Amino acid sequence: MLVPSLKAAYNAFSGVGVIFLTMSYACPIAxxxxFRCREDIKNGSFNFGIFGLIANSVLAIVLFCMPPLKEVTLDSMNYASVVFFGTVVVAAV
Structure with a gap:
């Protein structure tokens, strides 16, 4: 059985940390x-509208789930999505 390297495991856990931090920042905004229909952020001086919401949260989560190299092997695979899903399942149970 093939086992990924420690580097792949470190990248997965550090990527999941960033993903969870991004989600924790996105929860109060959501x-x-x-519930308040943008009343808290309507009067901001700089607003990208719906693109700003997508760029700030969804894009960061997707980018941290991508592998770092074009040619994906067992060692270069990014396991952040696997660790994220496993953590969410354990927390839900």
Whole structure:
């Protein structure tokens, strides 16, 4: 059985840390958008609209799930999505 290297494991756990931090920043923004209809952020001096919401959260999560190299091998695979999904399942149970 092939086992990924320690570098792949470190990259997965550090990537998942960034993904969870991004989600923790996105939760108060989502609550504000859902329940207060942008009242808290409507008067900001700089606003990208819906593109800003996508670029700030979804794009960061997707980028940290991508592998670092074009040719993906067992050692260069990014396992952040696997660790993220496993953590969410364990927390949900």
């Amino acid at each position: 609550v504000s958008l859902i």
